Amino acid sequence: MLNDRFLPDDDVRLVRSVAVDAPADEVYEAIRPAQIGDDQLLAAATWLRELPQMALSFLQSGDREPIAPDTTVGDLLDHPACVPLAEAPGREIVVGLVGRFWNPLELVESLTPERFLAHTGSGAKGVVSLSIHERHGDNCLLVLEARARGLDETGRQRLSRWTGFVKPVLGLLARRVLDVIRTDAEDGRSARVPTPTPTEVEAASGLLATIDDAELTDRRVLLRVDVNEPVEDGRIVGRDRLQAAADTIQTLLDRGAGVVVLAHQGRPGREDFLDLGQHAAILDERLAVPVDHVEAIDDDRALEAAGSVAPGEVLLLGNVRRAEGEMSDISPGGHARRDWVQAVASRVDVFVNEAFPACHRSHASLVGFPELLPALAGPGLLAELEALERVGRQDEPRVAVLGGAKPGASLDAMAYQLARDRVDEVLVGGLLAASFLEADGVNTGQGTRALLEEHGYREHGRQARSLFDTYGDRIRLPTDVAVHRNGDRFEVPVDELPARGRIRDIGKDTADSFADHANDAGTLLVHGPMGVYEETPYDRGTHRVFSAAGKADAYSVIGGGHTVQAITQLGVPRDRFDHVSLAGGALLSALAGEDLPAVEALRSREGPVQRGAGE
Known part of the structure; x- marks a missing residue:
């Protein structure tokens, strides 16, 4: 890679990548004209996370005004602070930065590549590259890599502190830039290329060594x-x-x-x-x-x-x-x-x-x-990681089935998936559904409310209300529920709540409706049971919906500890799903767009293993 020529040793490195369903030449042509100025997430990250002046100046052309809607990736590459180091047409673009990144007024401008290589003194050097790696067929991997090295001890210390503050945000910005380029490249194609095979996981794994x-x-x-x-x-x-x-x-x-x-x-x-x-x-x-x-x-x-x-x-x-x-x-x-x-x-x-x-x-x-x-x-x-990546890119409609007894984590995942159109609709069951019903003004009853309080409803109820206000046309709530009364199951329409007894399952009409939605899906993500599946007869809703999900002609991912236990207990064959995840909290964190620390720890540690045992 060309950046090895200009900064082979670094103190800080950030790598993000994305798989693109387009030939390498089309991806390369999409880089410079890709518009990032109208990306709401880029703008929000810039202002809400209070990036240091360097990031603000770099994204706002130094005038501290909001980033212009027509700003392109090419505008960033041609920014006066960037040194155009090298370009391999159709393959890689490399630019450099010299100075104190934490203070844009002290950046050194108008350097030649030769002067960049020779530059010493205080501050730091950095290189940013966009490179394209051809894959199987007409698809490729687009990689954004940023490296930086302190030029003296003070520079290394300042660089370490600065990157420690901004690296999570810069990683988010890098991913969004890649997403914009990918979208432009793929939208320019006359026909869709098949989805990468299960072994092609770089988009999710970020060039992890395996x-x-x-x-x-x-x-x-x-x-x-x-x-x-x-x-x-x-x-x-x-x-x-x-x-x-x-x-x-x-x-x-x-x-x-x-x-x-x-x-x-x-x-x-x-x-x-x-x-x-x-x-x-x-x-x-x-x-x-x-x-x-x-x-x-x-x-x-x-x-x-x-x-x-x-x-x-x-x-x-x-x-x-x-x-x-x-x-x-x-x-x-x-x-x-x-x-x-x-x-x-x-x-x-x-x-x-x-x-x-x-x-x-x-x-x-x-x-x-x-x-x-x-x-x-x-x-x-x-x-x-590959299954999570594919969920947001497979056939439409993309349907999520969310339930279980941990509404807070599920709400975060739902918010992220809906905001980025990774799912088209969400079918909501379990205690999560009770949270939404309460947020929508439904009195679910004393027993159910007490259970919600135990699980932090005071904290996440407002989030449920906000999500329903924003995405209500894409969130499907139960129309009937099953309550436990005198040892028996009683089904009650939601508009007749509250009813005596605690809600323990979705009702038959809701289960049938959810099953129909699952059957029509092109992609299915299932996390969390619909009710108290451990107890008969309150396992009916979970069994009906999960069975339909397993039979659907869709790319399907099912995960979560209780979810996997449920399909085992209810006799739903695992091999009906394309991927069965054994994760719970990590799965929800990933679905909520959060970095996974243990995965991040692997990202820059690739390389051949050469040392023998016992050496």
């Missing part, structure tokens, strides 16, 4: 998995995540690696917070080799065992949530400085993250190791 990119023979792999299963009376009763972990372990073994496994079960102080002995036994049953287990992380016995794992062997360490500071919400660099993280890292060669259900957390075992080791994304994590 196990396919690495030579793992004779390497010792530290594999982080999520085997956090349901627990009853101290016994593990779930198997879904354990089976997924076993599949990945076997894949690594087949590639000639030795595997050291890190995992957690439950949270400290809860009944499901257990040692991992049961997990080791279950994995042992599912693998072709024995699974050794040490219920510790960094004592002498655990470290000696980890450092002795040979190719073809598997070791499961103890519950990582017992490790000091594992669950602290601090930076990856801070976690990487922990003694136990460094001790474990010194016994292995490469880190693989396969714990997508936990990727919304900035925990030490998720974000610390990529600071110390070559870091790769596991196949299951990539499959999750």
